[in-house]
Amino acid sequence: MLQTLQVERRVDPHLSIDRYDPEAELLLLHMGPQHPATHGVFRMDLYLDGEIVVKAVPYVGYLHRSVEKLCEKLTYSQVTPIVDKNDYVSPMTNEQAINMAFEKLLGIEVPRRARWMRLVFAELQRIASHLLWLGTFAMDLGGALGGGSTVFIHSFREREMIMDLFEEISGARFHYNTHTIGGNRHDIPAGWAGRVKHALDVIGARIGEYEAMSLHNRIFVQRTRGVGVIDSSLALELGLTGPMLRACGVDHDLRRDAPFHAYDEVPVNVAVAHGGDCLARAEVRFAELRESVRLVRATIDSIPEGSINGGKPIKLPNSIKIPAGQTYVGIETPRGELGTYVIADGSANPYRLKIRPPSLHALSALPYMLPGGTVSDALAILGSVDPIMGEADR
Amino acid sequence: MNVVLTALVTSLAILVGVLTVTAWGIWFERKFSARLQSRLGPTMVGPVGLAQPLADLMKLLQKEDLVPEAADRAVFNLAPQIAALCALGAAAVVPFSAHIVGAKIDLGVLYLLAIGAVTVLPVFMAGWASNNKFALLGGMRALAQSLSYEVPLVLSAMVPVILAGSMDVSKIVEYQAAGSWIAIGPVWLGLPAFVLFLLAMLAESNRIPFDIPEAESELVAGITTEYSGMKFALFYLGEYVHTLVASAVAAALFLGGWDGPFAPGLHWMVLKTLALFTFVYWVRWSLLRFRSDQLMKMCWYWLVPISVALLLGAGAWVVL
Numbered sequence: 001m002l003q004t005l006q007v008e009r010r011v012d013p014h015l016s017i018d019r020y021d022p023e024a025e026l027l028l029l030h031m032g033p034q035h036p037a038t039h040g041v042f043r044m045d046l047y048l049d050g051e052i053v054v055k056a057v058p059y060v061g062y063l064h065r066s067v068e069k070l071c072e073k074l075t076y077s078q079v080t081p082i083v084d085k086n087d088y089v090s091p092m093t094n095e096q097a098i099n100m101a102f103e104k105l106l107g108i109e110v111p112r113r114a115r116w117m118r119l120v121f122a123e124l125q126r127i128a129s130h131l132l133w134l135g136t137f138a139m140d141l142g143g144a145l146g147g148g149s150t151v152f153i154h155s156f157r158e159r160e161m162i163m164d165l166f167e168e169i170s171g172a173r174f175h176y177n178t179h180t181i182g183g184n185r186h187d188i189p190a191g192w193a194g195r196v197k198h199a200l201d202v203i204g205a206r207i208g209e210y211e212a213m214s215l216h217n218r219i220f221v222q223r224t225r226g227v228g229v230i231d232s233s234l235a236l237e238l239g240l241t242g243p244m245l246r247a248c249g250v251d252h253d254l255r256r257d258a259p260f261h262a263y264d265e266v267p268v269n270v271a272v273a274h275g276g277d278c279l280a281r282a283e284v285r286f287a288e289l290r291e292s293v294r295l296v297r298a299t300i301d302s303i304p305e306g307s308i309n310g311g312k313p314i315k316l317p318n319s320i321k322i323p324a325g326q327t328y329v330g331i332e333t334p335r336g337e338l339g340t341y342v343i344a345d346g347s348a349n350p351y352r353l354k355i356r357p358p359s360l361h362a363l364s365a366l367p368y369m370l371p372g373g374t375v376s377d378a379l380a381i382l383g384s385v386d387p388i389m390g391e392a393d394r
Numbered sequence: 395m396n397v398v399l400t401a402l403v404t405s406l407a408i409l410v411g412v413l414t415v416t417a418w419g420i421w422f423e424r425k426f427s428a429r430l431q432s433r434l435g436p437t438m439v440g441p442v443g444l445a446q447p448l449a450d451l452m453k454l455l456q457k458e459d460l461v462p463e464a465a466d467r468a469v470f471n472l473a474p475q476i477a478a479l480c481a482l483g484a485a486a487v488v489p490f491s492a493h494i495v496g497a498k499i500d501l502g503v504l505y506l507l508a509i510g511a512v513t514v515l516p517v518f519m520a521g522w523a524s525n526n527k528f529a530l531l532g533g534m535r536a537l538a539q540s541l542s543y544e545v546p547l548v549l550s551a552m553v554p555v556i557l558a559g560s561m562d563v564s565k566i567v568e569y570q571a572a573g574s575w576i577a578i579g580p581v582w583l584g585l586p587a588f589v590l591f592l593l594a595m596l597a598e599s600n601r602i603p604f605d606i607p608e609a610e611s612e613l614v615a616g617i618t619t620e621y622s623g624m625k626f627a628l629f630y631l632g633e634y635v636h637t638l639v640a641s642a643v644a645a646a647l648f649l650g651g652w653d654g655p656f657a658p659g660l661h662w663m664v665l666k667t668l669a670l671f672t673f674v675y676w677v678r679w680s681l682l683r684f685r686s687d688q689l690m691k692m693c694w695y696w697l698v699p700i701s702v703a704l705l706l707g708a709g710a711w712v713v714l
Contacts, residue, residue, distance in 0.1 A: 145678075146678050146679060150431050375613070
């Protein structure tokens with residue numbers, strides 16, 4: 001199942017600067033946390049020889065909000081809106097992951113309708129998230145005052161459509177709080193399926209345009225091919241998941257390999273690319289965009305009838321008590337495996353809640369990918385990682 | 395006395411004209427890019443946002459003038475002024491019509507190229523004097539880029555000079571008015587030279603896909619990182635004027651300048667200049683940017699050999 005890929009050399013990220021070249025004077029460039037291209041508040045120290053990055057040291061934690069500790073003080077039903085803010089580009093998958101963990105501990109069977117709805121939400125969210133990635137990546141390559149921002153604003157225009165759809169469901173455009181323990185909080189409004197299909201018609205037709213602006217653009221290919229190469233063994237070692245891993249030729253996707261929601265009933269075509277560079281990551285995400293459009297088209301009309309919540313209705317926040325136990329649930333978000341590890345002690349609050357963010361693991365590959373490239377490459381690589389600092393720092 | 399007065403009035407008119415066109419060129423670019431991105435662009439100040447340049451100017455005038463503690467003060471303050479001066483100075487020899495020329499000098503093309511070469515100086519001054527690593531990297535890239543692209547720029551500008559047998563821009567336009575525009579005749583020589591000139595011009599005026607010195611997603615704002623208020627505005631102005639004047643020069647050297655039927659020469663010149671200006675911004679808002687080493691490679695592997703070949707071709711064409 002695993003295909004290995006040969007790269008010429010692996011740079012030791014813990015290379016001591018003194019050992020690099022004692023004669024050379026290195027320029028230490030603090031990139032971030034207030035840098036226009038660091039995707040929020042991410043900082044990396046780049047040691048430069050001319051424009052070549054010799055060593056890169058990433059720093060996370062500028063957006064740490066103590067979510068995990070905070071959750072220990074909240075009741076189970078209050079956790080959902082908090083974790084919404086972790087991966088603020090795909091809130092739907094956050095709340096799904098956390099509620100699935102609680103459901104597993106409680107042993108609640110989620111009704112089939114709710115599981116199908118969750119699938120549709122997750123796939124729509126994936127489209128929205130990848131559109132945002134495309135925009136920010138193009139902006140890293142092309143500048144906020146240039147062709148990059150053209151791609152950015154075009155992809156945001158389509159992302160709006162999905163946010164409008166979610167607004168119809170939950171009343172919120174961004175932090176939905178629409179999942180709850182045992183199922184969903186809000187049912188699908190009348191005529192929603194038709195509007196989804198309309199949005200998909202528009203988005204599906206425009207994916208080709210985005211490809212023309214990026215994958216088929218010579219400058220884009222020149223800037224991304226062979227940049228930030230990572231091989232599959234290192235990727236597995238670092239715990240990379242999602243498009244980062246699949247771009248290294250590893251055929252791994254939890255939607256197919258460990259089905260959750262209703263993915264066991266709907267076959268998923270997993271996109272894999274070889275090369276492990278920024279271009280391969282872009283190819284994987286484009287293929288996933290198309291696949292998500294296909295998946296939503298295939299499922300939106302066949303959402304079964306029935307109840308949307310399998311648990312008993314929550315009247316008071318602390319009316320839910322989870323018996324002592326622990327569990328891990330991992331689901332495939334647009335960025336990879338989002339894991340939730342919960343230890344319950346029988347009270348109304350989780351004893352410990354640990355979130356495994358895919359972005360943090362993806363960022364851990366930076367010290368291996370950046371050395372050898374230029375400053376421009378560093379930003380291209382960072383963009384291709386698609387990090388969400390809210391999730392990495394929590 | 396009369397000569398001096400005429401020269402003063404003409405140059406003042408050209409100065410005001412260039413600045414006005416630049417100010418509303420910026421407005422036009424904002425509207426144009428907005429439509430390209432399915433936005434509206436400026437709408438609030440005046441009808442269709444037409445007073446936006448004035449509002450921008452007022453805002454920039456009111457800003458605090460910051461000079462970093464560690465900056466080299468004199469050089470830091472001088473750089474934006476030289477940038478704007480160089481850009482405006484180049485407008486002096488561009489013939490806007492058969493009669494509207496700031497200064498008719500025999501070595502007009504040489505003067506233009508010389509001024510163009512000096513524009514790298516303020517960029518490097520700003521990069522060095524800011525005492526900021528991002529600005530320094532920007533200045534370093536700008537220096538390498540401008541010096542490299544100077545070669546194809548000069549060589550491709552020599553093609554019309556050799557064909558017309560004069561370094562006077564007005565004479566070159568007259569030559570084209572008498573025969574055919576250099577971009578289309580002889581087409582195998584003129585068109586590639588025109589394309590090369592355009593590319594080198596984009597690189598010289600730091601426009602996407604060659605805007606590496608101020609690559610704001612990488613270098614924050616490159617050389618202008620530490621500049622604020624009117625100093626920043628002068629850089630900004632210098633850049634736009636540079637693009638505008640370079641478009642005018644390209645129009646004069648390759649597209650027949652003021653030559654055209656039915657309408658007075660000035661109209662044709664303005665039309666051609668603005669068409670090229672629009673082209674530059676069209677490219678800017680549609681393409682991503684190169685990496686600096688790719689840029690150098692393109693220059694030295696492709697543009698320089700081709701422009702040398704074109705120069706030889708032009709010589710052969712004239713001799714034979």
